[in-house]
Amino acid sequence: MSLFSFHEISTLVHGIVFGGGFLLCFTGGLFLLLHIRAASLTESGIRRCVRYLRGVTLVMALFVWVAVLSGTYVSYPWYRAKPPEGVTDLSHYPRSYLKADPDLAFWHTFGMEWKEHIAWLVPLLMTAVAFIVFRYGEQLATDDQLRRALILLLILAFAAAGIAGTLGALLTKAAPII
């Protein structure tokens, strides 16, 4: 008997590898955007900073796209699965399990409903950030308006991803997909 089922492993990969990876990369991306300033770096320093920034924003954009697509098309159908007639053990049907218990129904009507929608804002914002970093490159070091706009978008994307990730972790605790 294995420790984790296939559903659990898939959901872990969705949440921890891709969702968690995105959240972990945020600090690096934010640091690089705050750091890349012509006034405090040499030309080679800026070039290196841009190289890292391109890498981290590309990884973040890819991670978040894989996270929302795997969430919507892989994990979510398992979460929504309807139990066959006569089934009384709802532990394999997380949505039905949560809705059947008035004390837990909140985790579906609020938790999952918010998570599934707000998560989809992140790839749109993150793709814009990555595109701008690739398109403008070293100009970011001298263009404070653009840099500030990117920092704002990155923080908003992180906030949405943080909400989705936290709710995902709490939902997994309340009703794991097994």
Next chain:
Amino acid sequence: MRVTRPFDSAQDREPVERPVERQMGVSRQPQLMTVTTKKKVPHGPAAAAILSAGVGAFALGGLTLWAGASAGVMSALALWAPAGSLTGKSGIAVIIWLLTWMVLHTIWKNREVSLPRVVVVVLVLLAGAYVLTFPPVFEAFHP
């Protein structure tokens, strides 16, 4: 063997001018000039990317509210039954986002656009998207 240097190594920072060098008339400042003299890309492409993300996000919020207010819309948006209406909401929002980006990029690619103004518009759109995707809001419109 390649030696990996720490990210914030001394050579990446602006060099400190030493007193001896100052006396000798040595200046390290010109190193930075090459960055500032490169051709500047106008803000149009960035504005197009940012604004389209805001439009796509707001579209998702609008579709969420619409689906919450109408059972017919909710079932019409269920493009793939196992995942329900989320497939339609996200799919249509992504199409709107990409179309908006394509159109705005074509119009603005060589133009200087006021970035602060675009950012304000996007903040309004994103605030709308955050509010409209908040369950107590769209559930208030359930028939």
